[in-house]
Amino acid sequence: MREKILVGLAGLAGLLLVRNLYVMLLELPDEAAQGAIYRIIFFHVPAAWTAFVCFFVALVASVLYLLRKNLRYDAVAVSATEVGLAFGAVNLVTGMIWARIIWGIWWTWDARLTSMLVCWLLYAGYLMLRRAVEDPTLRARFAAVFSIFAFVDVPIVWFSIKWWRTQHPGPVVWGGGSMDPAMYQMLFLNWVPVLLLGAVLTLLRMRLEETQRAVEALRQFR
Amino acid sequence: MRFVRQALAIAAKDLRAEMRTKEAWNASLAFALVILLLFSFAFEPTAEQTREIAGGLLWLVFAFAGALILNRSFARELPNDCLDALVASPVAPAALYLGKALASFLLLTAVELVALPVFGVFYNVRWTAQFWPLMLVLVLGTWALTVIGTIFSALTVNLRLRELMLPTLVYPLLVPGLMAAMQLMTPLVVGQPLGPELYDWLKLLAGFDIIFTALSLALVETVLVG
Structure with missing residues (x-):
């Protein structure tokens, strides 16, 4: 059953993606100021949103783990965090490619870039912490605590860096103009398959985590 | 009241142990001085440009020196299974945490108070001109370091x-x-007063301290006991 749901969701994500790519590449015109490269936003922004959804899911799962002490919640937390990190990386890399072409530089210490990088490093720390703990229940407990700390920290990071950079203005982030409605709509339309893909990957990763746990349990009776 | 007494007892115990061995203090202070020295090779120490990054440099030194002290905070209890005894004792985990944070805070502040005059001499800044506001920032920043450092x-x-x-x-x-x-x-640190545009930062720092002190106190039992 679970297998069928996974395949179904992945298929749906694939279909939507093909449809969106068709509209994006063939129907929507090039953006007036930026040319063809603006299309990267249809993946750049949904990737960021998906990453934050993943980190939020990880937070909820971490709190639930601490309350219920059920290792399934830990599996959800680690899977969501890993997938969130992957989408965060997509966000950072696509952003850098766009910046290279529009701004002429790969990176600038703008508020959004800096806070996304800090956020990414925080959750990378989460995975490192997990690797350093042998005992599964101890690992789940420590990781859950760290996940809560990280999630509380991210909004503070965002506000502080925004203040910092508004005092010393950086390069223009966005043309300042508003987006064409058709393009704006596409942004949300493309979020659907990206989010679905995130869900499929999280479920796959959870299955892996559970199999791994089963193997570990069997090893104990060797 | 009992809670405060327990926390103070833990802090006094940690400080007493540290006074006798001086292991964290010596390492941290020596490390801070070495980094201050190394910075002088990274850029021209007396240049005007140094003044613009003085605050950042100092906090890097404090953060590095702090990590050495905080590493020892709980590691000190590992020999002879002291940590297990502490957790099993009637001291509340939050009091244990607060006591340890307080001890690390005092130690790190002491290191900073030695490093500051050294910085003033080496880098030719008049850091005493704004002494009390400087101390306020020092205390708030050091508490931020220790409160997160101790729980981790x-x-x-x-x-x-x-x-x-x-x-x-x-x-x-x-x-x-x-x-x-x-x-x-x-x-x-270069003797200029705090402008009103910096009050927001002061609020942020104080808020940061409050949020993470509360979060750590709430979660320390989960970390230590489960």
Whole structure:
């Protein structure tokens, strides 16, 4: 059953993606100021949103783990965090490619870039912490605590860096103009398959985590 | 009341143990001085440009020196299974945490108070001109360092690669607090008063302290006991 749901969701994500790519590449015109490269936003922004959804899911799962002490919640937390990190990386890399072409530089210490990088490093720390703990229940407990700390920290990071950079203005982030409605709509339309893909990957990763746990349990009776 | 007494007893115990061995203090102070020396090779120490980054430099020194003290905070209890005894004792985990944070805070502040005049001499800044505002920022920033450092000292104490894990986990979390402290310290350490545009940073730093003190107190029992 679970297998069928996974395949179904992945298929749906694939279909939507093909449809969106068709509209994006063939129907929507090039953006007036930026040319063809603006299309990267249809993946750049949904990737960021998906990453934050993943980190939020990880937070909820971490709190639930601490309350219920059920290792399934830990599996959800680690899977969501890993997938969130992957989408965060997509966000950072696509952003850098766009910046290279529009701004002429790969990176600038703008508020959004800096806070996304800090956020990414925080959750990378989460995975490192997990690797350093042998005992599964101890690992789940420590990781859950760290996940809560990280999630509380991210909004503070965002506000502080925004203040910092508004005092010393950086390069223009966005043309300042508003987006064409058709393009704006596409942004949300493309979020659907990206989010679905995130869900499929999280479920796959959870299955892996559970199999791994089963193997570990069997090893104990060797 | 009982809670405060317990926390103070833990802090006094930690400080007494530290006074006798001086292991964390010596390492931290020596490290801070070495970094101050190394910075002088990275850029021209007396140049005007140094004044603009003075606050950032100092907090980097304090954060590095702090990691050495915080690493020892719970690691000190590992020999003879002292940590198990402490957790099993009638002391509340939150009181244990607060006592340890207080001890680390005092130690790190002491290191900073030695490093500051050295910085003033080496880098030719008049840091005493704004003494009390500077002390306020020092206290708030150091508390931010110790409050997060102590809970993660408890969390990483039994891990492989403990000494590496603590700074890797703590520094990204500290970004807002350190940034505020750096912003505030930069004018103060060269003797200029705090402008009103910096009050928001002071609020951010204080808020950061309050949020993470509350979160750590709420979660320390989970970390130590489960």
